[in-house]
Amino acid sequence: MEWEHHLRFSLRRSPHSIRAYIATAHRLVTFLAQHRGEIIDKAALHTLNLAEMRAYLAERRQSGLANNSASREISAIRAFLTFAGVDPLPALKGPRLKKGVPRPLSPQDAVSLAKEVSEDAAQPWIEARDLALLLLLYGSGLRIGEALSLKGDQFPFGAILRVTGKRSKTRLVPLLEKVRAALEHYVQLCPFPLAAETPFFFGAKGGPLSADVIRRNVRKARYQLGFDNKVTPHALRHSFASHLLGRGADLRSLQELLGHASLSSTQIYTAVDAARLLDVYRAAHPRAEREP
Structure with missing residues (x-):
């Protein structure tokens, strides 16, 4: 074709x-x-x-x-x-995305982003690395810096992962089976041996993986997928939090999972969830267009 x-x-x-x-x-x-x-x-x-x-x-x-x-x-x-040579193109504009409140990716879009980034990799082990890293950000709500600070001697992982966050504060986060499988697949393909002094996520030449590399890859992938420019590695953490809140997680538990020092930092996600519910309401309610 x-x-x-x-x-x-x-x-x-x-x-x-x-x-x-x-x-x-x-x-x-x-x-x-x-x-x-x-x-x-x-x-x-x-x-x-x-x-x-x-x-x-x-x-x-x-x-x-x-x-x-x-x-x-x-x-x-x-x-x-x-x-196909159509010129000019029909001037159809995309939907407006509200500013100010982080809009979570759907679970399908979060996985699509991870796959898009990984499938663009030059080598199979880098493809496995990028997929594992981005699934980890979404599956466990990590900051990218927290993921890249993981050390080789922390592997193999169990169902719970110990993470060091801001101000050297440690917390425990869940590790989904699919995420753990992706991490194990990366280790199997990685050409560099893991040790106590090595990073868990290697760069292409064997040094620590730079967050800028992942951010650049995500920028390219979001353009190819037509995603909003607010879709960054950190947006996967926003999505993790919003989806948990939408499924009934309480703010205090969410605060612990995200590693927020204060509850006020977590309360932004109530606005995110309220915005999602408002979108559903406006789309479904027959009188929504006439509501103030």
Whole structure:
């Protein structure tokens, strides 16, 4: 398929991005074929108008597409239409994301981000490293500095991980089985031996892994996925906290898991969860648009 070849060799997208972009192209063509009642070829794509784009996105939103995912969908469509030679592109704008309150990634988007970063790695062991690291940030709510401060002699890990946070304060965090499996896979592929004096996460040349490397990789991945520019490694920690709160965790327990010195630092997540609930309310309640 020409589109897949273009993504793989011209744009050098990761395997995860290629799958997502191809799926989006198939969805768009299928929608247009049903909408117009005709076969959609390259010439038909050149007649795509803004109303049809809005109708397609509305159908996707009705199926549960979230804001971040909608932005990614639009980004993939623009890339596909550009490849097809459509010029000018329909001027469809992405959904607005409110500023000020950190917006958590969905569990699916958090995993997609980790996979996107890892699949772009140059070597299999670095792919395993990046996936394990980002899953650890999301699965256990670590700061990136805390993850990178782990030492080789802490491995093998159990169900509980001891972490040293700000002001050298230690805490215990849960380690999910899938996260632990990813960490073990990284160790199996890593070419550098773990020891008491070595970091757990190695850089490409065997020294300590730099947080800037991961931040740069996440910036690239969020662009490829169409995520908001607030999606950073720290956003995975925000997502961990917000999802726990949404599932009934109390603030005091969340404070301990995050390593916050004061409860006030944790209370921002009540605003995050309230914002999520408000989004659900506005989308579902028949009179929501008329509420102040």
